[in-house]
Amino acid sequence: MVKKVLYTVFIVMAISCNTSRNAVGGVAPGNSSAENAATGPMAAAKNTAASKSAWGELLGEACRQMDMENICLSPLSVQFALSMIANGAEGITKKEICEAMQIGDDANRHYRTFLDKLDNKYCEVKIANSIWIKERFDVKQEFIDTNKVFYDAQVEKTEFNDAAVERINNWCKENTNGKIPSIIERFNENDRMLLLNALYFKAAWDKPFQENNTANKKFTTEKGEEITVPTMMMRSNELFYKDDVLAMTSKRLQFGYSMLFVLPNEGVKCDEAAVHLANNLDAYLKNMEVRNLTLSLPKFKTEFSRSLKPILEELGIKRAFGNRAQFNGISDDPLFISDIIQKTYIDVNEKGTEAAAVTAMFAGALSMRPPQTEILTIDRPFIYAIVKEDSNEVIFAGKVGNPSIK
Numbered sequence: 001m002v003k004k005v006l007y008t009v010f011i012v013m014a015i016s017c018n019t020s021r022n023a024v025g026g027v028a029p030g031n032s033s034a035e036n037a038a039t040g041p042m043a044a045a046k047n048t049a050a051s052k053s054a055w056g057e058l059l060g061e062a063c064r065q066m067d068m069e070n071i072c073l074s075p076l077s078v079q080f081a082l083s084m085i086a087n088g089a090e091g092i093t094k095k096e097i098c099e100a101m102q103i104g105d106d107a108n109r110h111y112r113t114f115l116d117k118l119d120n121k122y123c124e125v126k127i128a129n130s131i132w133i134k135e136r137f138d139v140k141q142e143f144i145d146t147n148k149v150f151y152d153a154q155v156e157k158t159e160f161n162d163a164a165v166e167r168i169n170n171w172c173k174e175n176t177n178g179k180i181p182s183i184i185e186r187f188n189e190n191d192r193m194l195l196l197n198a199l200y201f202k203a204a205w206d207k208p209f210q211e212n213n214t215a216n217k218k219f220t221t222e223k224g225e226e227i228t229v230p231t232m233m234m235r236s237n238e239l240f241y242k243d244d245v246l247a248m249t250s251k252r253l254q255f256g257y258s259m260l261f262v263l264p265n266e267g268v269k270c271d272e273a274a275v276h277l278a279n280n281l282d283a284y285l286k287n288m289e290v291r292n293l294t295l296s297l298p299k300f301k302t303e304f305s306r307s308l309k310p311i312l313e314e315l316g317i318k319r320a321f322g323n324r325a326q327f328n329g330i331s332d333d334p335l336f337i338s339d340i341i342q343k344t345y346i347d348v349n350e351k352g353t354e355a356a357a358v359t360a361m362f363a364g365a366l367s368m369r370p371p372q373t374e375i376l377t378i379d380r381p382f383i384y385a386i387v388k389e390d391s392n393e394v395i396f397a398g399k400v401g402n403p404s405i406k
Contacts, residue, residue, distance in 0.1 A: 012183050015085075015193035015330070016338040017137075054079070054102040055394040056278020059383065061311045062399075063271035069222045069381075069401030072304040072344040074199055076395045078312075081197045081340070083107045084129065084151055085320075088143040088330030093319040100316040108150040114393070115152060124202040128175040130154040132168060132194040139193065143330050160187040168194065176200050179345045192335060201386070201395065206252035209234050209297075219298055220380045222270075222401030229298045229403045231379075240291040240374050241284050246273045249295060249376055250288055253386075257395075260385045261297060263378050270399045274383050282392055291374040298378065298403040305343040312340065346398065 055075035062071050079101050086097050086107070097103065104110070118125050129151045133139050135158060147153040154171075158164045169182040175198035183196070209232040217231035239250040248262040264273035277284065309321060319325050325336035385397040 012194060012196050012341045014188070014191055014338045014340075015195065015327070015335050016188065016190040017192045017333055017335060053278045053281070054100070055385070055397050056275045056281075057100075057315055058311065059278075059397045059399065060271040060275040061314050062306075062308075063269070063274065065311055065314070066306065068304075070300070070302045070304070070399065070403075070405055072302045072346050072396065072398035073308075073342065074344060074396050076393065077197045077199045077342065078308065078340075079103060079107075080111060080127070080129065080151065080199075081195060082317075083111060084131075084147050084153065084195060084197075085327075085330075085337070087146045088140070088327050089320065090326040090328050093326035096317045096319055100312060108146065112150045114391075124177075124200065126175060126177075126198070126200040128152075128154075128171075128196075128198045130156070130171060130196045132164070132196070133157045134192050135159045137192045137331070137333070139331050140329065160191055162186075168196070171196070172198060176345075177202075180343050183341070183343060188338070191338070192333070193330070199395070201257075203253040203257055206254050207234070207236050207238075214299070217296060217298070218379060219403060222381045225402075227402070227404055231296050231298045233294075233296050235292070235294045237290050238293040238295065239288040240293055240376070241288045242374075245276045247376055248277070248284070249293060250285065250387075251295075256389050258387050258389055260387060261295075261376075261378060262383045262385070263376065263380070264382070270381050270383050270401070274397070274399070277383070277385075278394075281394075285387075285392060291372055294373070294375045294377075296377045296379065298400070299348060300400050300403040301347045301406050302398065302400070303343075303345050303406065304398075305341070308340045308342055309337075344396075344398075346396070 055073075058075050058078065059071070059073055062073060082097050082101050083103050086094055086103060089097060098107075115127060118127065129147070131144070131147060131153050133155065137157075144153075144155050148155060158167070165184055165186060168184060172183045173181045177200050179200070180198075184194070213233045214230050215233065216228045218226055219229045219231070220226050241248055244265065245268055246262050246264050248260055250258045250260050252258050260277075262273060262277055264270055313321060320327075320337045322336060325334075327335040381399065381401040383397065383399050386395045387393065388395060
């Protein structure tokens, strides 16, 4: 049996009508020509290639804000959702979204290419988008068409009632292979639109852990408690890197994906390591060297559900959530994002399906000399990320402070 990793993420963005916007904010959205002229559609946005560092800011801020030992996020899912909504944003609202998530003016083409290159022949990767619009609420056709063309978004108008809740939850269940069976319980009175992104990933290790090597080992949790958890162990030639902030290995999944396991050095917090790693990801991956590595890694499973609104606000997305939001590209009615919720599920253990074909790509990194030996014992809080190898795009990232917590 081979090691299986399951990642499932679901993000829901509720778009509501702000009937008190002008009274509270004093400025109707989209009325400041100077504001729009200064910012332009994406004038201050960074190139999409820079989005690789946005995931570190997202995870780092989550670690700082959330009093949780285990966190699992999908920066890619957040970027998909915010790129879709950015197609209807204007002025400072659009500028803040694009700068915070480092979404460039080529975002639509970038994510269209990403979807086109998904290959489910050897590992399961599914991305689905949908937009649910309240019946009798007018949405501009250009916004709908753009998201259909570039994101394959399913668009549906419906009454926001219990029947719609059931259909939306069924959509969620279907597009996460049943791992996340529901996402909403009810609609709020001011809700006008629901924008959803679902992402499911499943793959086997290129070099699987052997189940009979798993043993109970000590792990010091984020709260300083010493516990005993099932720990997987293996010795093999793996890519490895360390500096004065962290030590990490890149363990290959089959057919184009890798998973990074990152252990911050003593005295370095996980949020600091996440930002440091994200800001140097390309250089680190380029400079990793093959080592004869003895790796000890605790098994873990995490189910995570949180609002990302306070995190995104701290990262600079403020107008979109307030009474001066500028979403005139969606509708002439005043709109704002009332909440962004992400649900994720991750399972890392030895159970899974039989091994598929093994690629020899990893052999290209081997040198003629025997690799040096290294030991990476992950026995305290660590972070992880799953990376698409051809682009270094971070699909998932998280922190494990207590592997015994599901």
